[in-house]
Amino acid sequence: MEPRNEAMLIERIRRGELELFYELIRPYERRVFAAALAILRNEADAEDAAQEAVLKAFKHIRQFRAEARFSTWLIQIAVNEARMRRRKQQAVVMEPMVDQQDQDGQYTPRDFADWREIPSETLERAEVRQKLAEALNSLGQKYREVFILRDMQQLSIEDTAKTLGISVPSVKTRLLRARLMLRDLLAPGLGGSWSKTLSFAKGNKPW
Amino acid sequence: MVVRCAEVWQEISNYLDGEVDPGIRAAMEEHFRGCKHCTAILDGARNVVQLYGDERMLEVPAGFSQRLHRKLEEGMPRRKGSAFGWVMALGFAALLLLSFEVGNPSQSTAPDLRSDMARSAVHIPADLAVVAVADGKIFHVPGCRFIHDKDKLQAMTAGEALKEGYAPCVRCLKKYLSESQVGVRDQAQTAQLEEKDPE
Numbered sequence: 001m002e003p004r005n006e007a008m009l010i011e012r013i014r015r016g017e018l019e020l021f022y023e024l025i026r027p028y029e030r031r032v033f034a035a036a037l038a039i040l041r042n043e044a045d046a047e048d049a050a051q052e053a054v055l056k057a058f059k060h061i062r063q064f065r066a067e068a069r070f071s072t073w074l075i076q077i078a079v080n081e082a083r084m085r086r087r088k089q090q091a092v093v094m095e096p097m098v099d100q101q102d103q104d105g106q107y108t109p110r111d112f113a114d115w116r117e118i119p120s121e122t123l124e125r126a127e128v129r130q131k132l133a134e135a136l137n138s139l140g141q142k143y144r145e146v147f148i149l150r151d152m153q154q155l156s157i158e159d160t161a162k163t164l165g166i167s168v169p170s171v172k173t174r175l176l177r178a179r180l181m182l183r184d185l186l187a188p189g190l191g192g193s194w195s196k197t198l199s200f201a202k203g204n205k206p207w
Numbered sequence: 208m209v210v211r212c213a214e215v216w217q218e219i220s221n222y223l224d225g226e227v228d229p230g231i232r233a234a235m236e237e238h239f240r241g242c243k244h245c246t247a248i249l250d251g252a253r254n255v256v257q258l259y260g261d262e263r264m265l266e267v268p269a270g271f272s273q274r275l276h277r278k279l280e281e282g283m284p285r286r287k288g289s290a291f292g293w294v295m296a297l298g299f300a301a302l303l304l305l306s307f308e309v310g311n312p313s314q315s316t317a318p319d320l321r322s323d324m325a326r327s328a329v330h331i332p333a334d335l336a337v338v339a340v341a342d343g344k345i346f347h348v349p350g351c352r353f354i355h356d357k358d359k360l361q362a363m364t365a366g367e368a369l370k371e372g373y374a375p376c377v378r379c380l381k382k383y384l385s386e387s388q389v390g391v392r393d394q395a396q397t398a399q400l401e402e403k404d405p406e
Contacts, residue, residue, distance in 0.1 A: 011252065018283055018284075020401075021279065021283075022276060022279065026272075029267065029271070029272055029275060030262075030265040030266075030267050031265060033265075033267045033271060034264075034265045035344065042267055047268060047271060047274070049270075050275065051274070051275055051279075054275060054278075054279060055278060055279060055282045058279060058282065058283070059282070063389045070366050108213070108216070117217050122258075123258065123261050123263045123264065124263075129263065129264065129266070132258060132259065133264075135257070147259070151255075151256050151260055152259050152260060152264060152265065154260065157224070157226070170218065172226070174220060175220050175224075176217065176219065176220035176221070179219075179220050179223075180216070180219070180220075180248070180252060180258070181254045182255045183251035183252050183254070183255050185250065186251075186254075186255065187251050
């Protein structure tokens with residue numbers, strides 16, 4: 001939605017045309033859910049958090065400042081809501097192994113397989129999407145959050161930092177690790193073993 | 208400037224985001240030309256960004272949108288609707304009431320009137336002080352000259368009288384009855400009774 005149209009919609013909602021809120025959030029519903037899922041890693045919990053976040057955005061629409069982007073503000077509410085819920089669950093949630101393996105310091109890639117361009121049609125296949133989701137879920141929380149906001153939600157580095165309450169250098173460091181860890185996790189599959197069951201199987205690769 | 212593999216790895220993400228100085232960028236590009244490993248890592252990282260940045264990766268469970276809208280509907284304050292919404296709501300309520308009254312006249316919540324000839328009155332203030340005879344059919348403003356049995360009068364409010372099924376006196380309470388409620392027969396009766404008026 002164009003920023004100008006969005007600003008007009010928000011103004012009309014503030015004046016009392018509340019039903020327009022549905023139109024305002026429609027383009028962002030999936031992103032709100034994805035933000036919550038990144039943190040909670042459970043679809044049911046993420047849906048509850050996403051609903052609550054949208055409801056909070058509606059109730060506090062008057063607090064939204066026009067100089068910010070509505071999508072960023074909405075995602076920030078979703079992240080806060082999901083984080084609050086995660087804190088409540090934290091006693092029973094175990095962080096994955098990848099988190100302990102990646103301490104601060106230099107990152108060394110583990111796989112140097114040649115992995116050229118992947119055609120976007122690959123994502124039509126549910127099993128590929130599933131593999132990508134599994135790889136993402138195996139990342140530690142702090143890397144997953146940054147990666148989802150920056151690379152999936154397309155937030156700027158500054159907005160990602162603001163949303164998560166961390167510094168810009170921290171965003172850059174975590175983003176580097178997230179991207180390279182995902183590359184390490186996916187390269188053997190997308191470049192080799194998974195491809196045996198996929199349309200771009202060895203010998204039929206488009207690259 | 209010459210950069211080593213380890214230095215390239217640390218800047219690959221910033222390189223993809225266009226966040227490195229021109230000097231470092233040029234040195235990295237020079238490095239990629241001669242290093243297959245670093246080129247493979249760059250390609251892989253770029254693929255990761257492209258694949259995950261695809262809209263198809265933002266899947267939601269079936270029915271998510273509908274459930275979200277339902278939840279939002281529940282959370283919307285009903286009293287703060289737009290003027291248009293209110294007009295629509297009132298119009299709908301009026302239509303509903305009308306259809307209910309037309310379709311189910313016998314279902315009316317008002318009690319049956321004690322007098323077949325009387326008309327009910329909707330414009331009488333409910334707290335108006337009135338009097339009625341215990342076994343009578345009509346209620347009056349105190350002092351009405353058409354009260355027949357003044358010894359058995361009971362004081363009450365108009366609201367109570369209407370609840371009891373008393374009908375308003377078409378003379379002393381005439382100003383509260385609309386023209387449509389005071390029918391031809393009522394007017395005729397009034398005229399007849401006024402002729403018999405002892406005073």
